[in-house]
């Protein structure tokens with residue numbers, strides 16, 4: 314495997330035109346990275362990228378063609394990628410539990426799970442050319458079985474079954490991929506309840522919500538792999 318010695322680290326954040334993704338881009342730029350702000354909507358993505366001094370790349374995580382094109386752009390312009398932040402996500406439909414359908418499940422898993430896998434695989438060859446490659450999968454405390462079973466925690470009461478199941482799947486993917494790809498630090502970050510459109514504006518600041526993501530993305534040599542953390546530290550799976 315050829316390893317490129319990097320100068321300015323190169324990062325890419327999916328679903329980054331707003332919310333946690335946008336704040337992640339802002340903080341990575343602040344840390345000296347060259348950042349690709351990836352978004353499915355060209356106008357909103359470009360506007361957000363210009364405001365922060367990021368590079369815009371169009372990327373819809375549900376489309377193989379779109380993800381491949383985005384990877385081609387980064388390959389052409391940078392030759393490698395150091396940090397991938399899998400962030401694009403949806404809550405999916407909020408219904409009475411009797412009303413969920415197979416299509417509802419498919420839609421949530423398509424974006425929140427298949428989307429993460431699709432993006433990881435498209436960028437894997439570029440990450441494997443980095444001297445210190447990292448993947449941060451933005452998960453949720455709602456994906457933790459242990460927190461669900463702890464009645465003192467909000468995670469035991471909040472969230473929908475489909476969203477929680479998708480985030481549990483992301484956690485298992487993180488654990489498994491970290492084991493299978495020991496050369497890449499692959500971790501799950503829980504933002505905690507964060508005030509964005511997804512949470513209906515409830516929760517702590519996007520700064521607080523990105524602490525775990527940023528720690529995994531730019532932390533020093535003791536940064537783990539296969540870990541699951543929020544801004545305060547390790548979470549039970």
Ligand SMILES: NC(=O)c1ccc[n+]([C@@H]2O[C@H](COP(=O)([O-])OP(=O)(O)OC[C@H]3O[C@@H](n4cnc5c(N)ncnc54)[C@H](OP(=O)(O)O)[C@@H]3O)[C@@H](O)[C@H]2O)c1
Pocket residue numbers: 327328329330331332333334352353354372373374375400401402403424451452453454503504505506507508509510511512516
């Ligand atoms: N906010 C919280 O309390 C909280 C807590 C735990 C975990 N999280 C996780 O944090 C991540 C970011 O959420 P957020 O709170 O920042 O939500 P948000 O403000 O709703 O932002 C979600 C982003 O994902 C993008 N997106 C959705 N589907 C996409 C697709 N198919 N392709 C590309 N981009 C797509 C959206 O793009 P458009 O603007 O085009 O729709 C938007 O940029 C998600 O994975 C979420 O599950 C959030």
